[in-house]
Amino acid sequence: MSHAITLKQLRYLVAVADTLHFGKAADAANISQPSLSAQIQQLEEALGTQLVERTKRRVMLTAIGSEVAERARRILAEVRDLTDSAQGVSPPLAGDLRLGVIPTVGPYLLPRVLPSLRRTYPELRLYLREDQTERLVERLKSGDLDTLLLAMPVSEPSFESEPLFDENFVVAVPAGHRLAARNQVSESDLRDEQVLLLEEGHCFRDQALAVCGHRRARDRDSFAATSLDTLREMVASRIGVTLLPALSVTGVSLPGGAVEIRPFAPPSPSRRVALVWRREAARGREFRVLAEFLRDNLPVGAEAVR
Template sequence: MNQPITLRQLRYVVAVADTRHFGRAATACHISQPSLSAQVQALEEMLGGPLFERSKRRIILTPLGEAIVARARRILAETQDLLLAARDQAAPLAGDFRLGVIPTLGPYLLPRLMQALRRTYPDLRLYLREDLTDRLVERLRRGELEAALLALPADDPKLESLAVFDEPFLLAVPTGHRLARANRVTPGDLSGEHLLLLEDGHCLRDQALEVCRSAARTETDTFGATSLSTLREMVAGRIGITLLPALACTAPTTADGDIAVRPFDAPVPSRRIGLVWRRGAARRGEIEMLAEFLRQHLPEGAVPIAREDAPDLSELAVGKAAAG
């Protein structure tokens, strides 16, 4: 191997692996397709074998390609961490920050925080990615996100997490329903009721099933809603009842006049929300700062989880201003 492998070549190979198309990969990398193809071919010659099986219909990774792409992702992620570590020393929580968030949380939490976040960290450019947990975890592993707001635990040895707050569950029933007259409910009160659920892939689906266990009837093989808003509309249509996270219950919808929301009796069922990131990531200090910011600015309904060694945001903000 007479020539060194370049980061540019690794980025091109990963782009082809992600898109399974040389043309789309070239567009994503902002270069011409012949230039990208030439760089990939040069890398294949250096490595002594093809990375892709090429045909008119599809691109398939060879065994060598699978191994090289996996290593390329790690190298590119480490390189990004190196750049971010240097930037973090200059100004914490500044520049681009890619944050993932699950769809049962993002629309109900983040809009209430963005104004305060911009005031506290005016140099931060926050890019949000809303997706299901499994896909966000995969993006974290690949270095495509700095962190993600997920329901804990995140059982992955390659990831670390920090609990931020607990979010209680509330019961949503149609107005006039027998449980609408109760001040508080228990999981046992749901006996015989039709529990509406989100579709497979949403962690909230499994959490709702765990809370209700065998008390309520579910039709797990028929219909699964794609969003909490859909669940609320179905409850308003008297199709069944559902569990909603507390923050989602304060967002106005057209169904509000047709549903009643009731709290659970102690012990109140809830989910724990935390920030998750790749183990060894360079921006861990910034992620901890973001976690503390969230704790201090949570809307009503969320219960912050105190952390004795959390950074003092006022001191950090003053220090940043002095550095600038």
């Protein structure tokens, strides 16, 4: 007689898929490692196929194991939405909310809006996850996160989005640089400059390349940065110039006066930041309330989209 598949087993498989390590998966699932191994084995018996390859050195999912893990993510997300829907009579923005945010938005927006959000919605327990767009999107699809703050566009038909604000790009140059003598900078001014960029995977890197032109701006890949703060320090060290989103320099002290910020001549290149969630999520009404709150409490440097 075959075992019935349980949601618990699916959660454990997803934990193994995320970590590729039984010990780490057991810690994440708050279960002992032998118990987790036993549950995975029962799931394999129920499905009649091997899901996980176990060796002394590493853990890998089989091809069918990867497929089952992806379906498990969708099932767990559906169950979470079902639970949220059943509890939908509770007041908006109360309880746990897992918010994902990209690194070029989070540090510059959230500290300026979260204090008032907590005062307005004291029953809200907000858990933040900062990561690159691609990984956040996967976590939203799997139900690990409830909603995301992302730069648009995000081409995922299963998502719904609410635009929040438009944010202009600015140019950061070393003090005394030829462009520092100008009131405004044009995109063509960057043609022969060493334009410093974030490392691969950051959506802001792609947006900056779109502004500069892939061929016109000389991209110093060997100096690709992991954060906007690092980019500013590199500019201060006179390695090159860079593009920054306006919020990252509004009200921020720049390295020892060694960096000058100049706006683009109109029309300024910009990006649109939106709140994104699964189209089937039961808490869609709450997310729209959150979007409206964020639009009403934006800091200087962000222009609300109504």
